[in-house]
Ligand SMILES: Nc1ncnc2c1ncn2[C@@H]1O[C@H](COP(=O)(O)OP(=O)(O)OP(=O)(O)O)[C@@H](O)[C@H]1O
């Protein structure tokens with residue numbers, strides 16, 4: 104068998120793939136931001152809410168952490184229209200990924216809450232800090248330091264997870280790679296370039312996040 | 328002149344009474360030490376004075392003024408007049424040494440940063456940490472952290488300093504550097520209430536020793552009395568055990 108790689112056939116399509124990568128980044132970013140807000144609400148509810156609310160949030164987190172994300176998105180895409188909620192594939196993917204992220208980020212942020220040192224807070228009180236000052240100068244910086252690494256990891260995972268959108272016909276990076284593959288039949292070239300693009304994206308994101316985490320929050324993060 | 332006055336104080340944790348009918352006086356520039364077995368309520372007494380645990384009955388007076396712990400302004404005022412150093416250093420882990428010391432005077436008292444920083448540098452030099460301004464707590468030894476905690480308390484220019492077993496979490500080699508710092512303060516006339524297990528040190532610096540057990544003050548007297556000639560059986564028992572070590 105003789106395989107000759109012909110990247111030359113693919114390179115003209117690079118801008119097309121890059122456009123897909125841009126959409127991947129957007130989906131990951133939007134779902135992450137939405138998930139962060141859900142997670143903040145969820146973690147607050149779990150830490151301070153009444154019992155019924157904790158049970159409700161617990162069920163939400165349990166459901167989304169114990170079922171495949173793909174099944175969750177299928178459910179939103181195919182089952183919700185029966186209930187009168189029609190959605191574009193892009194919207195279904197975004198909603199699914201946001202809800203899924205919300206569950207994971209609830210757990211991560213709750214861990215941040217429980218890591219607050221009671222004694223450090225007491226020290227803040229005894230030197231005369233108000234509650235707002237304690238939050239601003241002691242609690243938030245502490246939480247950021249503890250949470251920045253796991254949040255960054257989850258963000259990277261979500262960036263890669265956007266490839267699931269291709270199944271629903273969304274033309275993000277993997278979706279466009281599939282299109283290109285069926286046009287050119289240069290599978291090895293197409294998918295190695297696609298994999299390379301994912302690596303570049305995650306490498307840049309990891310490095311930037313580690314620089315921010317180390318620079319601003321004294322988080323323990325490795326820079327590759 | 329009485330500086331800190333505690334009268335018939337009682338405090339509970341939930342339904343559990345931890346302090347009962349506590350009476351104690353600290354004169355201006357005086358050093359009073361609290362000793363007693365674990366769980367006798369020494370730390371709780373300091374927490375009550377600072378308004379971290381509201382008293383059920385009795386009074387705390389500073390310079391003759393009774394503190395109303397239900398009044399936020401009173402609580403804030405007492406925290407600016409009385410500073411505390413805890414057993415665990417409780418430094419802010421996300422701030423370097425200089426910021427740990429300067430943040431309260433700047434953010435709480437609203438003093439100019441430059442001026443506060445100059446004072447903080449002097450304070451830190453005095454406790455032997457003039458070269459650690461930019462270090463973070465997790466880069467310091469226990470003794471160094473504890474001395475930063477003392478400097479942070481002093482930066483607020485308190486009238487009264489409360490020290491809660493500031494050496495008990497330290498390795499023996501580090502104890503002396505912290506005790507030296509406290510000795511310095513003593514010679515400068517700072518009013519102090521000290522909880523300590525370092526009996527030799529207590530005997531050396533205190534003008535009065537208060538022995539507590541099970542939430543009560545059992546005996547109060549000069550160190551000579553408490554250590555050499557205790558009047559109460561409970562005190563004799565405790566002192567006997569401690570000094571035999
Ligand atoms: N946060 C709390 N909630 C409930 N009970 C508490 C709390 N902190 C302390 N106690 C109880 O209050 C009593 C007095 O505790 P405290 O810490 O004042 O003792 P202590 O004399 O400082 O002891 P040690 O020498 O071990 O530091 C103990 O019986 C303790 O179990």
Ligand SMILES: [Mg+2]
Pocket residue numbers: 369370371491492
């Ligand atoms: Mg104690």
